[in-house]
Amino acid sequence: MASANRCSYTFEEYKESAEWLLAHTDKRPELVIICGSGLGTLAEQLEDKTSFKYQDIPHFPLSTVPGHEGRLVFGKLSGKQCVCMQGRFHFYEGYPMSKVTFPIRVFHLIGVKTLIVTNAAGGINRSFNVGDIMLIKDHLNIAGLSGQNPLCGQNDERFGVRFPCMSDAYDKQLLSLALEIAKEMNYSSFIHQGVYCMLAGPTYETIAECCMLNTLGADAVGMSTIPEVIVARHCGLRVFGLSLITNKVVMDYGTHEKANHEEVLQTCKLRAKDLQAFITKLVSKVD
Numbered sequence: 088m089a090s091a092n093r094c095s096y097t098f099e100e101y102k103e104s105a106e107w108l109l110a111h112t113d114k115r116p117e118l119v120i121i122c123g124s125g126l127g128t129l130a131e132q133l134e135d136k137t138s139f140k141y142q143d144i145p146h147f148p149l150s151t152v153p154g155h156e157g158r159l160v161f162g163k164l165s166g167k168q169c170v171c172m173q174g175r176f177h178f179y180e181g182y183p184m185s186k187v188t189f190p191i192r193v194f195h196l197i198g199v200k201t202l203i204v205t206n207a208a209g210g211i212n213r214s215f216n217v218g219d220i221m222l223i224k225d226h227l228n229i230a231g232l233s234g235q236n237p238l239c240g241q242n243d244e245r246f247g248v249r250f251p252c253m254s255d256a257y258d259k260q261l262l263s264l265a266l267e268i269a270k271e272m273n274y275s276s277f278i279h280q281g282v283y284c285m286l287a288g289p290t291y292e293t294i295a296e297c298c299m300l301n302t303l304g305a306d307a308v309g310m311s312t313i314p315e316v317i318v319a320r321h322c323g324l325r326v327f328g329l330s331l332i333t334n335k336v337v338m339d340y341g342t343h344e345k346a347n348h349e350e351v352l353q354t355c356k357l358r359a360k361d362l363q364a365f366i367t368k369l370v371s372k373v374d
């Protein structure tokens with residue numbers, strides 16, 4: 088199979104990537120933060136940074152989407168060793184799910200125990216406003232329901248079991264910790280809990296699709312995160328996820344509003360500082 092777009096990696100390839108990182112830095116993070124579209128500035132908050140371009144790390148895919156830098160940044164946040172993915176990979180970029188999720192198993196192999204995953208998402212829940220933050224309590228894996236689950240294919244027991252449970256995908260303790268922090272920081276008026284739904288993209292949703300997702304119980308919609316969460320849970324990482332509501336999805340035929348990536352990036356810019364402060368506090372309290 089051509090290596091550019093094949094559908095699986097060998098254990099040795101994940102290991103090669105992990106060993107390359109371990110050889111190029113003496114930092115040993117316990118926590119990884121995936122920065123969503125336009126949210127990469129979070130990585131700049133790290134102290135004593137060491138960065139690697141994705142193109143230099145064996146087997147790493149490349150970021151192709153505006154707002155995704157394509158760098159792995161190691162450093163300390165709130166005194167804890169972290170690694171930030173400044174840019175993620177999406178299925179719509181033409182990558183198979185194994186590439187989209189490749190870094191997660193590498194992080195597991197270098198000793199990471201907790202994943203904090205962030206994304207930009209369209210608000211479906213009518214009580215959400217642009218700029219709100221949704222803590223993810225559950226997900227609707229539409230891409231997975233249509234056959235694109237990152238765990239399809241031969242299972243490697245060295246990573247996890249054949250049939251992993253997903254009813255506990257989002258760690259309840261981390262979620263309640265985040266809610267406490269939201270109160271402490273006076274963020275409660277713009278922080279909610281909800282269900283994140285992933286579609287394959289890259290098209291934004293039609294009005295009928297948004298209405299369908301609303302009926303199905305989705306509170307926010309995006310084109311990422313769930314594959315990463317599934318692979319992280321499969322290999323035993325604890326997961327906390329949040330969505331920045333960057334736009335309201337269109338559910339009304341009478342409106343002229345249109346979803347667009349510029350608005351998404353613009354909202355991220357406006358909320359970046361609050362989001363950084365929130366995650367920094369959360370990291371300080373994660374045990």
Ligand SMILES: O=P(O)(O)O[C@H]1O[C@H](CO)[C@@H](O)[C@H]1O
Pocket residue numbers: 122123124125152175177205206207208288309310311312347348351
């Ligand atoms: O999920 P992240 O990477 O934050 O980005 C979201 O923003 C982009 C669309 O504007 C899509 O990539 C969608 O998934």
